[in-house]
Amino acid sequence: MSDNIVLCGVGGQGTVLASQLLAAAAMARGLPVKTAETIGMAQRGGSVFSHVRIGDGAASPLIGCGRADLIIAFEPAEAVRQLAYLRAGGTVVVSSRPIIPVSATIGGPAYDLEAIMAYLQGYVENPIVVDADAAAADLGSEKCLNVVLLGAAVRTGALSLAVDDIRAAIRMRLPERFHELNLRALEWAPVTACA
Amino acid sequence: MHEEFLMGNEAIALGALAAGVNVVAGYPGTPSTEVLEAVAKRNPGTVYVEWSVNEKAAMEVAAGAAYAGARALVTCKQVGLNVASDPLMSLAYIGVRGGMVVMVADDPGPISSQTEQDTRTFAQFAKLPIFDPSSVAEAYEMIQEAFDLSERIGSPVIFRATTRIDHGYEAITVADGADWRRTEPTGFARDSSRWVIFPRLSRANHAKIEARNARLSDELSSYTRNFIMPEGPSAPRVGIATHGISTMYVEESLAADTCPRLLRVATPFPFPEDLALEFLSGLDEILCVEELDPVIERALLQICGKHGLDVRIRGKLTGDIAPAGENTVASVGAALAAFLGTAPPARVGPNALRLPVRPPVPCVGCPHRASFYAVKKAMGVRKTVYCGDIGCYTLGNARPLDMVDTCLCMGAGITVAQGIFHVEPDTACFAFVGDSTFFASGITGVINAFYNQADLTLIVLDNSTTAMTGHQPHPGTGRTMMGATVEKVSIEAILRAIGLAVVETVDPLDHAHAVETVRRVADEPGVKAIIFRSPCVILAKPQATSHVDGDSCIGCKRCILEIGCPALFLEDGKARIDSSLCTGCTLCEQLCPVGAISGGERL
Numbered sequence: 001m002s003d004n005i006v007l008c009g010v011g012g013q014g015t016v017l018a019s020q021l022l023a024a025a026a027m028a029r030g031l032p033v034k035t036a037e038t039i040g041m042a043q044r045g046g047s048v049f050s051h052v053r054i055g056d057g058a059a060s061p062l063i064g065c066g067r068a069d070l071i072i073a074f075e076p077a078e079a080v081r082q083l084a085y086l087r088a089g090g091t092v093v094v095s096s097r098p099i100i101p102v103s104a105t106i107g108g109p110a111y112d113l114e115a116i117m118a119y120l121q122g123y124v125e126n127p128i129v130v131d132a133d134a135a136a137a138d139l140g141s142e143k144c145l146n147v148v149l150l151g152a153a154v155r156t157g158a159l160s161l162a163v164d165d166i167r168a169a170i171r172m173r174l175p176e177r178f179h180e181l182n183l184r185a186l187e188w189a190p191v192t193a194c195a
Numbered sequence: 196m197h198e199e200f201l202m203g204n205e206a207i208a209l210g211a212l213a214a215g216v217n218v219v220a221g222y223p224g225t226p227s228t229e230v231l232e233a234v235a236k237r238n239p240g241t242v243y244v245e246w247s248v249n250e251k252a253a254m255e256v257a258a259g260a261a262y263a264g265a266r267a268l269v270t271c272k273q274v275g276l277n278v279a280s281d282p283l284m285s286l287a288y289i290g291v292r293g294g295m296v297v298m299v300a301d302d303p304g305p306i307s308s309q310t311e312q313d314t315r316t317f318a319q320f321a322k323l324p325i326f327d328p329s330s331v332a333e334a335y336e337m338i339q340e341a342f343d344l345s346e347r348i349g350s351p352v353i354f355r356a357t358t359r360i361d362h363g364y365e366a367i368t369v370a371d372g373a374d375w376r377r378t379e380p381t382g383f384a385r386d387s388s389r390w391v392i393f394p395r396l397s398r399a400n401h402a403k404i405e406a407r408n409a410r411l412s413d414e415l416s417s418y419t420r421n422f423i424m425p426e427g428p429s430a431p432r433v434g435i436a437t438h439g440i441s442t443m444y445v446e447e448s449l450a451a452d453t454c455p456r457l458l459r460v461a462t463p464f465p466f467p468e469d470l471a472l473e474f475l476s477g478l479d480e481i482l483c484v485e486e487l488d489p490v491i492e493r494a495l496l497q498i499c500g501k502h503g504l505d506v507r508i509r510g511k512l513t514g515d516i517a518p519a520g521e522n523t524v525a526s527v528g529a530a531l532a533a534f535l536g537t538a539p540p541a542r543v544g545p546n547a548l549r550l551p552v553r554p555p556v557p558c559v560g561c562p563h564r565a566s567f568y569a570v571k572k573a574m575g576v577r578k579t580v581y582c583g584d585i586g587c588y589t590l591g592n593a594r595p596l597d598m599v600d601t602c603l604c605m606g607a608g609i610t611v612a613q614g615i616f617h618v619e620p621d622t623a624c625f626a627f628v629g630d631s632t633f634f635a636s637g638i639t640g641v642i643n644a645f646y647n648q649a650d651l652t653l654i655v656l657d658n659s660t661t662a663m664t665g666h667q668p669h670p671g672t673g674r675t676m677m678g679a680t681v682e683k684v685s686i687e688a689i690l691r692a693i694g695l696a697v698v699e700t701v702d703p704l705d706h707a708h709a710v711e712t713v714r715r716v717a718d719e720p721g722v723k724a725i726i727f728r729s730p731c732v733i734l735a736k737p738q739a740t741s742h743v744d745g746d747s748c749i750g751c752k753r754c755i756l757e758i759g760c761p762a763l764f765l766e767d768g769k770a771r772i773d774s775s776l777c778t779g780c781t782l783c784e785q786l787c788p789v790g791a792i793s794g795g796e797r798l
Contacts (some may be wrong), residue, residue, distance in 0.1 A: 010553065011555065012558070020364075023200055023364060023366075024200065027198075027200055027366050032366065033200070033364075033365070033366055034331075034363060034364065034365050035363065035364040035365075036359055036362065036363050036364075037202075037362045037363075037364070038306075038362075039225065039226065039362050039665075040225035040226060040306060040307030040663075040664075041225065041306070041307040041555050041590075041663065042306070042307070042555050043555070044555040044556065044557065044558055044587065044590060044663075045553075045555050045556045045557075045558065045761055046553055046554055046555035046556075047553045059443040059444075059446040059447050060359075060440065060443035060444050060446070060447050060524055061359055061363035061364070061365070061440075061443070062359060062444075062523060062524055063524065064447060064448075064523075064524030064525055064528065064540070065523075065524070065525040065540070065541075066540075066541050067524075077550050077551065077553070078553075080546055080548055080550055081546070081550055083546060084546070099761075100551075100764050101551050101552065101553040101554075101556075101761075102556050102593070102594075102759045102760075102761050103551055103552050103553070103554070103594070104551040105755055105759075105763065105764050105765065106594060106595050106755065106756055106759055107756075108551060108552070108594075109549065109550075109551045109552070110551065111551050115548060116548065116550070119546070119547070119548040136775070142775040
């Protein structure tokens with residue numbers, strides 16, 4: 001049993017914390033875990049990714065192309081950017097909200113959300129699209145998209161972790177004043193079984 | 196013993212603590228920074244730890260401590276080792292008493308660096324033993340072994356890791372604090388025949404170093420982290436030689452029964468020659484799977500030549516492995532398949548969809564954006580050159596600001612601007628330098644330019660932290676890694692002491708005043724300075740946000756096109772601000788021609 005997860009997004013969105021919560025949840029279950037993080041210049045608004053490998057048989061912290069079971073994308077274009085890692089039949093959980101790069105707003109190649117979502121739908125069967133704007137409005141915070149996505153990801157059943165494992169990881173890893181918000185965030189996304 | 200989920204750099208720090216390190220000095224640089232930070236965080240109170248002003252200072256502090264019998268650790272990134280190379284090259288000849296490890300983080304890719312240099316090659320040049328771990332768990336153990344070797348041979352040793360180990364996390368078993376080694380430094384013993392480097396001493400010591408390294412090559416052949424993994428039952432008569440994180444990529448790519456004989460080299464210098472001979476024995480062909488330089492490949496070629504072995508050595512020099520860039524599971528898998536004649540791993544083609552690029556840019560609300568914009572507006576169409584430097588503000592090169600014409604290495608902006616001035620005296624030369632870089636290696640450049648009668652404008656972008664690497668303190672912040680509050684070193688006072696007549700400090704987010712100041716100061720003769728002071732927005736965490744009044748906005752797009760703020764975008768012909776990103780810095784408010792933007796608060 002092993003889970004290979006790619007988390008991706010834009011620097012500053014909280015991908016590193018999400019990967020840490022997954023790792024903490026796996027460790028609490030007694031599972032071996034390795035991760036690789038993007039830390040450094042790319043964190044300043046650039047494309048970032050984390051690789052999380054849970055279970056036996058992971059030598060490298062990096063996942064090979066076509067070997068990820070799950071992509072958790074904090075941004076639609078970044079989901080597409082990482083698709084080469086997804087194995088056939090793998091799952092994609094993606095935030096609906098685009099973050100338009102400055103290169104596009106000042107007249108570079110345009111950000112075409114419709115084309116991006118269409119490509120994603122064509123590449124993966126039933127990508128799980130999380131409505132980030134609705135989540136932020138309901139939860140009253142922009143800061144917990146990472147946990148909303150984790151909740152959606154875990155409930156696909158694509159991982160060997162359960163919602164309770166992430167709940168415990170939140171209590172263990174986050175300061176107490178953030179528990180209530182993040183526990184609500186974890187429950188926010190509707191239950192969607194993956195195909 | 197207990198288990199912890201650790202970043203590689205944290206594991207290295209805990210390993211150093213477990214080895215009884217007494218003194219730790221370094222300069223921040225991705226991907227090395229977290230080692231020193233973790234030492235400071237886990238400091239039982241007995242370790243002296245400092246962010247030095249630069250790597251050269253760190254190396255010398257550590258050397259002094261090791262002269263006095265302490266165990267000392269230096270941390271830096273690969274290009275930081277260049278800065279520290281002067282003391283290190285000499286220290287290799289002088290040696291130490293306490294164990295001294297120089298921890299260097301290499302950055303294949305490069306992901307966050309100017310060069311893709313390989314510290315294994317540097318170690319050969321410096322004639323110093325080097326350790327090259329393959330995993331987080333091994334890094335923890337190996338740094339302790341590095342301290343032991345250093346102390347035993349009385350020489351600094353290099354410990355080198357790469358990004359995927361530095362910034363990889365693993366759950367590993369570590370010693371409890373109570374079981375950490377306690378090192379009692381013996382103190383410095385005066386002996387000028389040992390500690391004062393003179394040509395006569397260097398000549399004698401050079402011969403000793405060569406003899407020691409030959410001896411170490413023998414010893415390291417039986418170091419358990421240099422090993423041969425025997426071939427599987429149905430393996431061909433070929434071998435794979437590898438190192439570091441690439442070992443893991445090889446492991447991911449090969450099945451146990453057909454896996455050829457494997458050589459894993461953990462000490463590329465001195466190279467474990469006897470072990471390599473055993474590895475080569477009976478094989479026809481070797482593939483060296485290396486990241487960065489072909490260090491193992493060259494060593495094996497040398498051994499084959501020396502011993503007249505008829506083994507074909509393949510790798511980077513034969514075009515089987517890419518000469519540059521980071522290895523990946525996919526690249527190593529493809530190279531192994533080609534070498535072994537097996538089916539290549541399934542290749543996933545590039546996306547059919549062309550995505551907009553997303554390079555890093557200055558943060559929303561970053562004061563550097565305002566500083567660059569002020570200079571840009573002030574100088575207009577005048578003939579200028581903008582020399583940049585190393586830090587967040589290198590991102591000032593991004594369009595639409597496009598305000599960084601050169602960037603070379605730490606501190607170079609000032610002296611490069613000086614060089615351009617001497618060739619093009621009619622160009623208004625600017626040098627942009629951050630506060631931490633100014634202290635690290637900018638001051639000597641200012642003195643050089645001032646003394647040699649250059650005409651240039653120095654812009655110090657002072658956000659009162661070392662932002663790019665994660666907000667480390669420096670001499671201008673008045674905080675140390677020992678937790679003390681100390682007197683701040685004043686950038687203004689330094690510049691005035693050098694002799695600069697014009698030194699002005701301005702808030703870059705006061706746009707009109709900033710522009711006026713640049714216009715005025717740039718026309719002064721000689722070397723003059725403007726300090727743009729405004730706190731890093733990541734630390735300041737401002738609460739206000741600006742918003743656009745849709746009725747007033749005329750859709751001129753000036754705010755979007757002029758400053759490239761990631762929070763600004765156009766919707767239905769009007770400017771809009773993403774309130775989840777905006778920090779209310781007010782820069783866009785100040786340049787809106789119709790006053791349609793409001794709500795921000797200048798820090």
